[in-house]
Structure formats: C-alpha cells, structure tokens
Amino acid sequence: MSRTASLRVVFGIVSLDLIGFGILIPQLGVYGVKFGASPFTVGLLISVYSLMQLVAAPVLGRLSDRFGRRPVLLVSQVGSLLGYLLFAGAHSLPLLFLSRVIDGISGGNIATAQAVVADITRPEERARGMGVIGAAFGVGFVLGPALGGFLGAWGGNLAIGLFAAGLVAVNLVCTYLFLPESRVPGGPDGHARTLKSAAQALRLPFVAKCLVLMLLFTTAFAQMEGTFSVYLLTRFLSAGPVPLEGGLFLHPVMADAQVLREASLRAGWLFALVGVLSALVQGGVVRRLVGGEGGGGTGREAHVAMAGFGVTAVGLALLPVAPTYGWLFPVMGLLAVGSALTNPCLSALVSLHAPPERLGAALGGFQAAGSLGRIVGPALGGWLFTRLGPAAPYGTAAGMLILGTVVAATLATQARMAGARVGQRS
Incomplete structure (x- = not known):
C-alpha cells in the first residue's frame, strides 16, 4: 500500500x-x-x-x-x-x-x-x-x-x-x-515520553513560556467544557441550584427526562457552532494573519495567540451573564474564534523556536501541557461551580487568560527580537 x-x-x-x-x-x-x-x-x-x-x-x-x-x-x-x-x-x-x-x-x-x-x-x-x-x-x-x-x-x-x-x-x-x-526495525520510536519531554522542554526559556501558555489556555477552556452542560441546565432549564452545606447542589427538576433531552440538543448545537467556526478560522483566517510562509521572524504567531487569549477571555467573562439561551451563540462564537487563533499559533511557535535536535522533546512537552490542562480544568471548574456558584469557573478561567495575554505579549517581543537577530546574521 x-x-x-x-x-x-x-x-x-x-x-x-x-x-x-x-x-x-x-x-x-x-x-x-x-x-x-x-x-x-x-x-x-x-x-x-x-x-x-x-x-x-x-x-x-x-x-x-x-x-x-x-x-x-x-x-x-x-x-x-x-x-x-x-x-x-x-x-x-x-x-x-x-x-x-x-x-x-x-x-x-x-x-x-x-x-x-x-x-x-x-x-x-x-x-x-x-x-x-x-x-x-x-x-x-x-x-x-x-x-x-x-x-x-x-x-x-x-x-x-x-x-x-x-x-x-x-x-x-x-x-x-x-x-x-508499518513498524520496521530501526524506525522511529512510537511512544512519546510526555512527562520527560516536558521536563526537557522547560529548560528552553522561549518554549517553556509556550508550555505555560498552553497549560493556562487548556485549563481555562476545559473548565468551560467540564461545566457547560450543568451550567446550561442550571441557568436556562431548571429552577437553579439549591444551597446546601458543603456547596451548591442541583435542583431535582434537572433529572426530568424532557429537561435532559432539551439540554442534550441545546448543548449539541452550541458545540457544533464552536467546531465549525474553529475549523473555518484555523483553515483560513490564521494562515492569512501569520503570513503564507509563517511569521516566526516577526512574532506574528505570538501576536495572534495573544489576540486569541484576549478574545477567549471576553467570551468566558460574558458566558455567565448571557440573558437568554440565544445569547450563548455569539458568546460561544467568541470562544471558538479565540481557541482557533491560539492553539495552532502556540504549536507553531514551539516548532519555530525549539532547536532542531530538541524539537521532539519540545512538541512532546507541548502535548503534555495540553493533557495536564484537560485533566485539571474540568475538575477545577466543577469544584468552583459546586463551592462558589455557576459563574465562578468562567470568571476564574477569564482571569487565567488575562494573565496569559500578558505572557503572550512578552513572547511576541522575544519572537520579534529573535527574528531581528537572525536577519542581521543573514
């Protein structure tokens, strides 16, 4: 074949x-x-x-x-x-x-x-x-x-x-x-030693910042993913949470079969919007923003990632104050655009600025940071939702991304300076 x-x-x-x-x-x-x-x-x-x-x-x-x-x-x-x-x-x-x-x-x-x-x-x-x-x-x-x-x-x-x-x-x-x-003797290893790769990648200052940004972004976004269905039920399809000792628990009406069917359908539509918009933005908009040959020498990827952090932070901050279900569509649209701007640009920055001999470790570390965020984010979001209320996960996630925007700004400066030094040597 x-x-x-x-x-x-x-x-x-x-x-x-x-x-x-x-x-x-x-x-x-x-x-x-x-x-x-x-x-x-x-x-x-x-x-x-x-x-x-x-x-x-x-x-x-x-x-x-x-x-x-x-x-x-x-x-x-x-x-x-x-x-x-x-x-x-x-x-x-x-x-x-x-x-x-x-x-x-x-x-x-x-x-x-x-x-x-x-x-x-x-x-x-x-x-x-x-x-x-x-x-x-x-x-x-x-x-x-x-x-x-x-x-x-x-x-x-x-x-x-x-x-x-x-x-x-x-x-x-x-x-x-x-x-x-497909495996042949002497071929490349099939397994990614993700934790070892992450430790190696953290020794590269520029790449380490990219890993921190990936961890922040994935943890914040996963807080939304992990609590969104419960938020939808609590905010728009039930009598809301009931305060009890030890935290907030959900109103019994939420277990009603008709309510659950409605929640399934509404969540499906909203996440479908996120998927379609993300695909469109990654497929066309990002490429135009960073330039056809990549923007590694000018810091464009870092600027686009910084914009992605900011857009996603706005979407997360608006999510708990959406007055009706219909308002969730533009809010989720912001989240889709923000994630589509951020993820490919961060991975591109890692591949552009890691030394060739350590590229595998850098990309493995990048994957490990994303995996850790997908583990921590839903659990953290659920704990905040239970202890502090439905708005807490989204406010916390927005705050994390504002911090990420500041880190991404310093990354853009470093990328531009690195590109200038390469230009002077050439």
Whole structure:
C-alpha cells in the first residue's frame, strides 16, 4: 500500500475515533446529572478520560514498538468498543466512570496512530503527515458534538453509546482490512515520553513560556467544557441550584427526562457552532494573519495567540451573564474564534523556536501541557461551580487568560527580537 493510501486510512481511523469522543463531550454533564452527580463529580467524570489517556499513551506506544502498530490499534479499538457499550447501558454513576476509564485507556492509541505516520513518512514529509492527525481532530470535534446532541435528545445515553460503538466497529474492520503493519526495525520510536519531554522542554526559556501558555489556555477552556452542560441546565432549564452545606447542589427538576433531552440538543448545537467556526478560522483566517510562509521572524504567531487569549477571555467573562439561551451563540462564537487563533499559533511557535535536535522533546512537552490542562480544568471548574456558584469557573478561567495575554505579549517581543537577530546574521 502506498504512503498516501496509508495516510488516508489513518485519517479515517482517527476521524472516526474522535467523532466518537466528540459525541460525548457536551453530553457527559447531562448524564452525570441524570445519575445524581454534583458539578464537581461531573468535572471528574470528564477529567478521568484525559488522565487515563495520558497514562496509557506511552504504554501503548512502547507496546507498539515491541509488537507492532496494527495489533495495538486493533486491541485498543476493542477496548473503545467495550467502553461505549458500557456507556450505552449505564444506569449509575460508577458505570459511567468505568466506561470513561476504559475509553481513556483505549484513547491512548492516538500516539500509536502518530507512530504509524512517522513510520510511513520521510523526515521532510513528517510535518505534513502529522497534519493528517490534526485534520482528523478537526473533523471529530466538528461532527461529534452535534451528533451527540441529536442522539441524546432522541435516545439518551443508549443511542449515544450504541452509535459511538458502531463507529468503533467500522474502525476495527477498516484497520483489520486496510492498514498494513508499518513498524520496521530501526524506525522511529512510537511512544512519546510526555512527562520527560516536558521536563526537557522547560529548560528552553522561549518554549517553556509556550508550555505555560498552553497549560493556562487548556485549563481555562476545559473548565468551560467540564461545566457547560450543568451550567446550561442550571441557568436556562431548571429552577437553579439549591444551597446546601458543603456547596451548591442541583435542583431535582434537572433529572426530568424532557429537561435532559432539551439540554442534550441545546448543548449539541452550541458545540457544533464552536467546531465549525474553529475549523473555518484555523483553515483560513490564521494562515492569512501569520503570513503564507509563517511569521516566526516577526512574532506574528505570538501576536495572534495573544489576540486569541484576549478574545477567549471576553467570551468566558460574558458566558455567565448571557440573558437568554440565544445569547450563548455569539458568546460561544467568541470562544471558538479565540481557541482557533491560539492553539495552532502556540504549536507553531514551539516548532519555530525549539532547536532542531530538541524539537521532539519540545512538541512532546507541548502535548503534555495540553493533557495536564484537560485533566485539571474540568475538575477545577466543577469544584468552583459546586463551592462558589455557576459563574465562578468562567470568571476564574477569564482571569487565567488575562494573565496569559500578558505572557503572550512578552513572547511576541522575544519572537520579534529573535527574528531581528537572525536577519542581521543573514
């Protein structure tokens, strides 16, 4: 099979994987509430997936180095299938948690898919090949949340889980039939030692700032993702939270089936808007803002990232004061634009300013910072929601991003100065 055909298969595999993951993003809060979870517990329900993924990714990567990429992908897909089936049949909070633990462990196979790309591409093609993984993420996060909203409104967690399991079953068949083994003796390692990479990357001052910014941004954004469904229920679909000793708990009317169906549908529409806008901005606007050949010598990426932090901070600050559900659409639009401006520019800055011999460690550290943010953010947001009220996670997240805007401003100055020194030497 040609490299191009193999890349298409990898794109299909990762896309289906991430559509299945995206389906659950706006729905976990809804079904956590259905089974009696507090906002903090809902945050933990979302965090546990990323925690398991962070732990499992290097283990699966090492196994793929030893036994091959194909068998690890097949076994991990069987795990995802079981996790989604468990979610479909879940009738209690412990079963929801167990389904997310299983799927998080299986979701560590993204690193193995990246290893397949590394196996089948030459070094000069590597960045373009990894773009396939990035494009698959975009597809998954555009289609998944909208599908989850419609499926949840129609058939609850049973429909969501069975549909996601069906996607994994298709994935399993495609991997078995169409993806040949790519691992060759002496080829590149398949696993990313993310924590070791992060420690190495922190020794590079410019890259360390990028990692701090990634951690701030992801933690802030994940606070919104982890609490949004509960916020939607509390603010627009129920009688609101009831203050009890130890924190705020949700009004019993929120467990009503009709209310939960409405929450699924509304969350799905809003997250679909975020996905579509993010894809459009990343696909066209960012490229024009930084310049066709990249803006590393002028600090354009840092300026665009700084703007992304600011736009996202405004969106998060406005979210808890939106007067009606309809006002959430422009507010979520700000969040979509802000994230689309920030994420690709931060990763570009890391790749532009890390020494070539340490680029792998720098990018691994960047991924680790994002993973840590996706673990801490939902749990922190849920705790703030429970202890201080529905507005607390968004105000805290906005404050974090204002701090990030200041750090990004110093990064822009450093990038411009570095570019000027390179220009003088040339």
